[in-house]
Amino acid sequence: MNEIQEVKEKAEKGELIQYIVIKIDDEQYGINIKFIDNIVRMQQITRVPKVDAFLKGVINIRGEIVPVMSVRMKMGLSEDVITGASRIIILKTDTGDLVGIIVDQVNQVLTLDEKDIEKVRYDDKKGQSNVSFVSGVGHYDGGLVSILDLDAVVSEKESKEKASNAS
Amino acid sequence: MDVSQYLSVFLDEAKEHLQSLNDNIMTLEQDPENEDCINEIFRSAHSMKGMAGTMGYTRMQNLTHDMEDVFSDVRAGKIKIKSEMIDVLLQCLDAIQGYVDNITENQDEGTEEHQNIIKALADIRSGNVGSASAPEADAASAAEASDSAASEPDPGASPMTDYRLIKLDPSARTTLEEAKAQGKNILGVTVHIQESCILKAARGFLVFKGIEEVGEIVVSEPNTQDIEDEKFDFTFSLVVITDESKEKLAEIVKSVSEVEGCECGEFDLDAEKAVEEAAEPVPAPAATPTPAPAPSATPNPAPAGSKAAPAAGAGGKKPVGKPVVNRTVRVDIEKLDVLMNLVSELIIAKNSLISAANTSGVSNGNVNEQIEYLESVTTNLHESVMKVRMVPIESVLQKFPRMIRDLNKTLGKKMELTMTGEDTEMDRTVVDEIGDPLMHLIRNSADHGIESAELRAQRGKPEVGQIFLHAFQDGNSVVIEVGDDGNGIDAEAVKSKAIEKGVVTPEQAALLTEKQCVELLFHPGFSTAKQVSEISGRGVGLDVVKSKVESLSGEVSVNTKLGVGSTWVIRLPLTLAIIQALMVIVGEEKYAIPLDSIQSIEDVSPSDLKLVENKEVINLRGSVTPIIRLNEVLDTESTKSPEDDMVVVIARKGDQQIGLVIDELMGQQEIVIKPLGKYTNKCKLISGATILGDGEIALILDTNSIF
Numbered sequence: 001m002n003e004i005q006e007v008k009e010k011a012e013k014g015e016l017i018q019y020i021v022i023k024i025d026d027e028q029y030g031i032n033i034k035f036i037d038n039i040v041r042m043q044q045i046t047r048v049p050k051v052d053a054f055l056k057g058v059i060n061i062r063g064e065i066v067p068v069m070s071v072r073m074k075m076g077l078s079e080d081v082i083t084g085a086s087r088i089i090i091l092k093t094d095t096g097d098l099v100g101i102i103v104d105q106v107n108q109v110l111t112l113d114e115k116d117i118e119k120v121r122y123d124d125k126k127g128q129s130n131v132s133f134v135s136g137v138g139h140y141d142g143g144l145v146s147i148l149d150l151d152a153v154v155s156e157k158e159s160k161e162k163a164s165n166a167s
Numbered sequence: 168m169d170v171s172q173y174l175s176v177f178l179d180e181a182k183e184h185l186q187s188l189n190d191n192i193m194t195l196e197q198d199p200e201n202e203d204c205i206n207e208i209f210r211s212a213h214s215m216k217g218m219a220g221t222m223g224y225t226r227m228q229n230l231t232h233d234m235e236d237v238f239s240d241v242r243a244g245k246i247k248i249k250s251e252m253i254d255v256l257l258q259c260l261d262a263i264q265g266y267v268d269n270i271t272e273n274q275d276e277g278t279e280e281h282q283n284i285i286k287a288l289a290d291i292r293s294g295n296v297g298s299a300s301a302p303e304a305d306a307a308s309a310a311e312a313s314d315s316a317a318s319e320p321d322p323g324a325s326p327m328t329d330y331r332l333i334k335l336d337p338s339a340r341t342t343l344e345e346a347k348a349q350g351k352n353i354l355g356v357t358v359h360i361q362e363s364c365i366l367k368a369a370r371g372f373l374v375f376k377g378i379e380e381v382g383e384i385v386v387s388e389p390n391t392q393d394i395e396d397e398k399f400d401f402t403f404s405l406v407v408i409t410d411e412s413k414e415k416l417a418e419i420v421k422s423v424s425e426v427e428g429c430e431c432g433e434f435d436l437d438a439e440k441a442v443e444e445a446a447e448p449v450p451a452p453a454a455t456p457t458p459a460p461a462p463s464a465t466p467n468p469a470p471a472g473s474k475a476a477p478a479a480g481a482g483g484k485k486p487v488g489k490p491v492v493n494r495t496v497r498v499d500i501e502k503l504d505v506l507m508n509l510v511s512e513l514i515i516a517k518n519s520l521i522s523a524a525n526t527s528g529v530s531n532g533n534v535n536e537q538i539e540y541l542e543s544v545t546t547n548l549h550e551s552v553m554k555v556r557m558v559p560i561e562s563v564l565q566k567f568p569r570m571i572r573d574l575n576k577t578l579g580k581k582m583e584l585t586m587t588g589e590d591t592e593m594d595r596t597v598v599d600e601i602g603d604p605l606m607h608l609i610r611n612s613a614d615h616g617i618e619s620a621e622l623r624a625q626r627g628k629p630e631v632g633q634i635f636l637h638a639f640q641d642g643n644s645v646v647i648e649v650g651d652d653g654n655g656i657d658a659e660a661v662k663s664k665a666i667e668k669g670v671v672t673p674e675q676a677a678l679l680t681e682k683q684c685v686e687l688l689f690h691p692g693f694s695t696a697k698q699v700s701e702i703s704g705r706g707v708g709l710d711v712v713k714s715k716v717e718s719l720s721g722e723v724s725v726n727t728k729l730g731v732g733s734t735w736v737i738r739l740p741l742t743l744a745i746i747q748a749l750m751v752i753v754g755e756e757k758y759a760i761p762l763d764s765i766q767s768i769e770d771v772s773p774s775d776l777k778l779v780e781n782k783e784v785i786n787l788r789g790s791v792t793p794i795i796r797l798n799e800v801l802d803t804e805s806t807k808s809p810e811d812d813m814v815v816v817i818a819r820k821g822d823q824q825i826g827l828v829i830d831e832l833m834g835q836q837e838i839v840i841k842p843l844g845k846y847t848n849k850c851k852l853i854s855g856a857t858i859l860g861d862g863e864i865a866l867i868l869d870t871n872s873i874f
Contacts, residue, residue, distance in 0.1 A: 044863065046756070046856070046863070046864040046865075046866065047756065047803075048843070048850055048853060048866060049800075049801040049802050049803070049850060049852060049853070050801075050802070050849065050850040050851075050852060051846065051849050051850050052846075052849070055846050058843065058856060058864055058866075059864070060858050060862055060863070060864050063512060063515065063841075063858060064841070065841045065842065065843055065856045065858075065864060067843070067846045069846065099846070
């Protein structure tokens with residue numbers, strides 16, 4: 001009982017943050033739970049012509065049209081391979097818009113203390129291709145988890161590396 | 168006292184009053200003698216003063232109070248309306264508007280006292296603004312007022328105001344004659360209600376109620392319904408069958424508050440006949456026994472005169488009186504949006520039901536019947552909700568006359584604005600959005616269209632430039648035309664400007680038709696104004712007009728003739744949220760094409776295809792129609808082989824048409840338009856999406872973007 005209350009209190013103070021841990025490619029990423037509206041199974045995505053390649057199309061979430069994007073393609077990784085474990089995570093942005101992202105797998109819910117998260121500020125130029133999508137690294141019993149920088153994920157630009165390759 | 172809950176009502180009403188003040192002052196400028204207007208202005212100023220006072224906005228209250236004072240003098244005939252006065256009054260309105268804007272933003276009226284305007288208003292009252300002829304005019308108008316006041320009791324002026332002039336229909340006559348035979352009193356009553364009374368209908372009702380306790384009202388003039396609806400002046404007349412005396416009846420009537428007085432007497436059935444026969448019956452008031460003196464003549468001659476003058480003078484005008492009070496409910500637009508969304512959901516659910524019934528094979532006659540019934544109910548429901556959301560375009564147009572008046576002064580041109588179709592109704596969201604583009608077009612006409620006075624004289628045109636705005640409904644769309652009889656658009660000037668700005672190359676320009684040249688005006692960053700004036704430099708270009716109209720799923724075009732004038736035509740859809748669409752299949756995907764933009768559907772054999780400039784066309788009943796293969800535009804594989812006959816949807820935009828090749832037709836359906844949201848805006852081909860009966864999404868093609 002006490003433990004739960006303690007957790008609640010800490011959560012209210014903003015010291016404890018819950019993360020959904022997902023898997024993209026071989027890496028684990030955490031997404032702050034407060035940005036997640038819903039997690040749905042893979043479903044028929046309606047393609048929208050003439051848009052950026054990372055935008056896979058739109059889906060119907062409770063009567064609303066929600067765009068779905070591929071994080072893999074945004075990060076410059078290979079095309080998504082849809083399996084039974086694939087999920088679409090519906091994110092709610094600051095402006096209240098819904099955006100879906102395709103992930104390979106949803107692993108667990110993780111509660112991290114703020115002090116367990118190490119902020120990363122890589123120099124963008126020499127960092128790896130996906131560095132700009134990570135805002136920090138969380139330590140937990142089982143290991144490390146990268147915290148996804150959702151602003152970067154849902155921004156309309158493609159990954160920096162891809163853009164520079166193209167030019 | 169906490170009045171914040173009344174704030175929105177206050178703001179709404181303040182805006183209405185401001186608009187009415189604006190309109191009436193403008194009318195007054197044209198027709199300084201219009202007493203209707205003066206009264207209306209006085210009333211509005213008075214109400215605003217009261218409202219502002221209640222809400223604790225003292226500065227606004229002071230200003231409106233001074234304005235009211237001026238009009239109280241005008242009403243009393245002490246001041247005559249002058250054009251300088253109109254300027255001051257309009258400034259005053261702007262100041263009040265400023266207060267209202269401040270209040271809208273931060274619930275505070277601000278600290279601006281507008282002393283100069285208050286002083287100017289005071290000057291008007293003390294006569295500083297008026298010229299030497301003012302006193303004479305005063306005298307004249309006073310005399311006029313008293314004249315008409317004196318003639319007021321003369322029933323010839325207004326036939327409805329006296330019970331002696333009531334015309335009986337045969338059935339009422341029979342009733343009265345029977346009653347008379349039974350020895351009952353037949354009395355006529357004319358009730359005068361105070362002019363300051365706000366709830367005339369309620370007072371009328373109380374009079375009716377009082378009289379009905381002692382007798383029976385056989386006839387009323389105007390009729391009961393009109394009295395309930397306040398469709399009467401401050402006077403109405405009744406014929407009553409009663410056992411009571413006329414004095415008792417008069418007492419009952421007068422006991423109702425805000426009744427100024429009443430005339431009561433025996434109703435003479437024969438005299439009434441005489442009235443019918445004589446064209447101009449003048450039963451002298453003194454001759455008939457009237458216990459109450461003719462009341463309107465005594466207490467305040469000015470208002471009485473104001474009533475009589477228009478009635479007697481402007482013969483063609485409709486009867487004087489307050490406009491009919493609307494039976495309306497104010498509803499927050501958000502609540503309507505919610506309602507609209509629910510209707511949308513219902514229609515989606517209905518579509519799901521239909522597709523479920525079809526696939527599960529339960530579609531026997533009874534189910535189909537019920538589904539059809541459901542369909543007609545949802546369609547009606549949708550239409551009703553749409554109607555609720557419809558507002559007359561008037562609210563947007565109201566500000567334009569004032570704008571033209573101001574432009575007259577700033578530009579030094581003489582212009583006149585005529586508007587028709589102000590009552591054309593459109594969806595609220597469209598009306599809110601269309602104001603700026605229309606304003607831009609009118610400003611454009613004023614600034615670039617109408618020539619200077621000298622040039623007009625040279626061209627033999629009337630001195631005053633005409634700008635017009637016509638709004639009307641045309642099928643499922645609303646058309647708004649804005650135009651002028653000015654200079655028209657010089658296609659060559661546009662062309663050279665376009666080349667100069669790098670919009671087109673000289674080679675391209677040489678190929679352009681005159682119409683295409685004019686269309687260049689809609690190109691972003693194009694302004695032909697030789698110098699940036701206050702009007703054309705407002706930052707809204709024609710490209711913004713175009714994009715705004717297109718964002719509302721409308722289109723804008725222009726017809727112009729050099730030296731004769733130009734007309735801009737905006738065409739907007741009546742509704743935004745729910746449309747009839749043709750469902751088609753391209754490749755493996757389903758798309759919706761709005762029915763409005765479809766001309767016809769054709770079966771075309773591949774052998775009919777011709778090549779013109781390397782593009783595929785067909786000859787469709789004499790007109791050469793370009794063919795677009797939708798699967799190529801949409802980056803998908805067609806499921807048909809090239810030898811098969813093609814299904815071609817002929818779409819139109821204005822007077823152009825194109826053929827869109829699709830793979831399969833699914834049929835017509837009522838669809839709910841949902842926004843695609845961000846990220847997908849880049850695709851100009853798609854204007855939105857809709858959810859089909861089975862939950863699948865179909866994209867809505869914007870055929871306009873394919874042209």
